[in-house]
Amino acid sequence: MVYPGDDPDEAQLVLRLTSQEADTLAEILGAPRIAERFADLTREVPGLSAGQVEVRPGSPFADRPLGDTRPRTRTGASIVAVVRGDDVIASPGPSQPLEAGDILVVIGTHEGIVGVQRIIQG
Template identity: 25%
Template sequence: MGGLSRYTQIALDMSHRIVQGEFTVGERIYGRSTLASLYNVSPETIRRSLALLAEGGVVKVSQGSGVIILSKDLAYEFIEKYKGKHSLASIKKELRNLLEEKKKMDINLWDMVHNLIEYSDNLKHINPYNPFEIDIESSYKEAGKTIAEVEFWKKTGGTIIAIKRGEQMIISPGPKYTLEVGDTIVVVGDQDVYYKLKQFLNKL
């Protein structure tokens, strides 16, 4: 029951005992100190466990009268309620892990793109088609339009192989992707493309 507090685990264990008939409805069970010894926890932890069960109508706690079992059905409902909460917590935890993994993958992809650019720069006299990156600034008047709408390839002769948008990495974006202010685009093309792209983005 990873992720659940100790007092919640104890409350669930007691509920299971009630459902299984180990404790019967109407029975008066151990006092707080005896339960604390049974579960090897402090009396305060037992108090919180019993408060949960009492809130759910499973038991009644009376000072001087001990703990009285009230309902087997409500004990079952208590178990089901926390089973659902535990499943949701597990899903949330898994989702957080997946998002962290995706973030790491995006960083690795961006590093690979940078390595490709650096490698291509070293071989620019051999390979006429070199990737380079450029930022889209607020001066670009057609921000928000798609790659197809601005006729990117027709006007620059370059091909966008990646877009970095915040922490998101888009590899091989299609013609329906928009170009937004703040994007960093990676373009491949011959030496003339860089200057055409500068003009395209109103940077010359």
């Protein structure tokens, strides 16, 4: 949409995108929507939650592989993506190295997500 400078409430449609095209464009522009998609999923499944856990500087798991955290074994929650800056690493494997500043997208119960946070923070 384009908004004329003299009337910001008036919008003119310039281009219509499909949902898939909008998602692709959002990812190219550095606005990954993966967390939003998981949030939609958790609204559909009772008892399932989505959360984000930051790997902070000084975390015992910074610069170590994701598998060392053993989140599913220890909490029942799964790390389904790693957001690193504008990049999204979907379905990371156990050898995926974690870095300070990474945001982990976690799916599980509320207690499981809190457990993953405790593990990552040490």
